[in-house]
Amino acid sequence: DIQLTQSPSFLSASVGDRVAITCRASQAISSALAWYQQKPGKAPKFLIYAASTLQSGVPSRFSGSGSGTEFTLTISSLQPEDFATYYCQQSYSYPVTFGGGTKVEIE
Amino acid sequence: EVQVEESGGGLVQPGGSLRLSCAASGFTFSDHYMDWVRQAPGKGLEWVGRTRNKANSYTTEYAASVKDRFTISRDDSKNSLYLQMTSLKTEDTAVYYCARVYCTKGVCPLDYWGQGTLVTVSP
Numbered sequence: 182d183i184q185l186t187q188s189p190s191f192l193s194a195s196v197g198d199r200v201a202i203t204c205r206a207s208q209a210i211s212s213a214l215a216w217y218q219q220k221p222g223k224a225p226k227f228l229i230y231a232a233s234t235l236q237s238g239v240p241s242r243f244s245g246s247g248s249g250t251e252f253t254l255t256i257s258s259l260q261p262e263d264f265a266t267y268y269c270q271q272s273y274s275y276p277v278t279f280g281g282g283t284k285v286e287i288e
Numbered sequence: 289e290v291q292v293e294e295s296g297g298g299l300v301q302p303g304g305s306l307r308l309s310c311a312a313s314g315f316t317f318s319d320h321y322m323d324w325v326r327q328a329p330g331k332g333l334e335w336v337g338r339t340r341n342k343a344n345s346y347t348t349e350y351a352a353s354v355k356d357r358f359t360i361s362r363d364d365s366k367n368s369l370y371l372q373m374t375s376l377k378t379e380d381t382a383v384y385y386c387a388r389v390y391c392t393k394g395v396c397p398l399d400y401w402g403q404g405t406l407v408t409v410s411p
Contacts, residue, residue, distance in 0.1 A: 215397035
């Protein structure tokens with residue numbers, strides 16, 4: 182199974198900050214990586230696929246990069262509604278796996 | 289508008305069975321793969337399994353943790369997805385999400401999710 186390791190697990194930041202979350206895969210997965218945002222008590226929301234393609238309707242302050250084994254989700258200017266937990270997910274091979282999550286909290 | 293909505297969760301004893309349903313609308317259900325994903329209380333997301341579409345013979349894939357206990361099926365005539373769970377364990381306690389799979393550019397992310405249904409396995 183492909184393991185996805187996210188770092189950091191927790192991130193404390195302020196509105197307007199630029200933040201970056203890393204997702205490392207235990208083996209190369211090309212660009213078969215997606216990112217999701219989840220707020221407490223809510224379903225995950227799809228943000229980015231193919232490592233860097235923004236889903237329609239997602240604000241442009243979100244961006245994704247990387248390929249192979251290392252990927253990054255960047256929020257260029259953190260907004261109040263961005264405080265949430267973020268997960269990466271690989272669809273390169275079965276079983277589909279998710280990273281452990283990164284909780285972005287208000288500093 | 290694409291919508292998926294789960295139902296059927298509840299309290300069940302260890303060793304028991306439960307069937308979850310997911311009703312889909314707003315898209316051509318028969319064209320899409322569909323997934324189940326779960327989230328234990330306070331924990332991260334765990335993929336449960338997938339059913340492919342008719343064009344791919346409705347084949348299924350499962351996580352090792354549920355293989356041989358859970359069965360995913362679908363009824364395209366009813367735009368519905370199902371998860372039959374047997375031999376339930378306390379560690380199966382979770383919110384179960386149904387999600388549409390969107391295959392594009394050689395990747396298959398989950399683009400629409402339901403709100404989830406809670407399954408509690410407890411004596």
